[in-house]
Amino acid sequence: MTARKERDVPPSDVRKPAANGGGVQSLERAFALLEHMADAGGETGLSELATSSGLPLPTIHRLMRTLVACGYVRQQPNRRYALGPRLIRLGESAARPLATWARPHLARLVEATGETANMALLDGDDVVYVAQVPSRHSMRMFTEVGRRVLPHSTGVGKALLAGLPDVDVRALLRRTGMPAATERTITTPDAFLDALRTVRENGYAVDDSEQEIGVRCIAVLVPESPTAAAISVSGPAGRVTDQATEKMVPLLREVAHDLSLALAGAGRENG
Structure with missing residues (x-):
């Protein structure tokens, strides 16, 4: 990002x-x-x-x-x-309707918070961004749709991994490693599992300059999504403050719930 x-x-x-x-x-x-x-x-x-x-x-x-x-x-x-490799085409095609359904919900987040909103999936050991609605600010966060990142340094990655047992998180981290994207990146499994415990207690995840210095991201899991998915709001740390986070989290949860219902309804229509 x-x-x-x-x-x-x-x-x-x-x-x-x-x-x-x-x-x-x-x-x-x-x-x-x-x-x-x-x-x-x-x-x-x-x-x-x-x-x-x-x-x-x-x-x-x-x-x-x-x-x-x-x-x-x-x-x-x-x-x-x-x-x-044939699975790649199927995955990309499957992600497109997810992005279509997600965009109106992400637009609600942008309208309410003023910051960029993203949707990401856990694909194997990677986080892949599948949808984004950008902020209208001249200084804004930008992540290419389709970009793949390791989950340990992102808010959406923490939100996604918090739903897994610790033993599975450790296995994933062994496979991927934990390279430091910034000086703030968590780079040890024990410290990361401590962070996930905080995510589970709070119900949301924070990336505080761990993927990029000066960028703060707040993320929540989309409940009961057909594939593990998370949505986030990201922006400069000077705007996405602790005070702003208190207002953003309830909205993120509400939008995640509504998106979950939309995905479930789409699944029934296509079933």
Whole structure:
């Protein structure tokens, strides 16, 4: 995010295919395996998938062969499996309607706070920004839609990771590392988990010059979103003060709730 002038992963039993007489079991299982791979950081082995999914190895091997043949999974030279490039197009296409539904809600935040509003998703181990409505101030925050960042240095990342068990957060941090974006960035797992406990207690997350010096961001989780999502308000630290935060947080929660209802309604319409 830059200032410009003019400006416990869910346990396997949660994701077991439903006993739905109208469903196709092999299709349900294939999608479940893709989600388990995403939870593992995008790359895993068959034995790990067997442990996380509870499916027999022969079943997993058969499904993975099909996913590899379709391009949704690729097999690495070390025999492990990684999410394949064809998923990128699906993800980008899925994010577009999310952004469309989110923009009117983000515009409400901008109208009420005067600051830039963003929506971000947790995609594997990364945070990806999928929608933004910019502030009308000449000095404003700007994050490119589609930009991917590590979650430990962002408000939206904290909001998203606060919903996971500590053991899963530690595993993610081991995979990504915790490079310092600024001198304020949290760079140790213990300190980050302490910060997440504060997020859970307060119900919102703060990035105070941790991604960029002089920029402050307030973020909340979108409850019951079909995919893990957070919205935020960001601006210069001189405007996004503690006093301003007290007024922004209730509005963020209200908008997150309304956005959740909008996403649920869209899902029912498309179901």
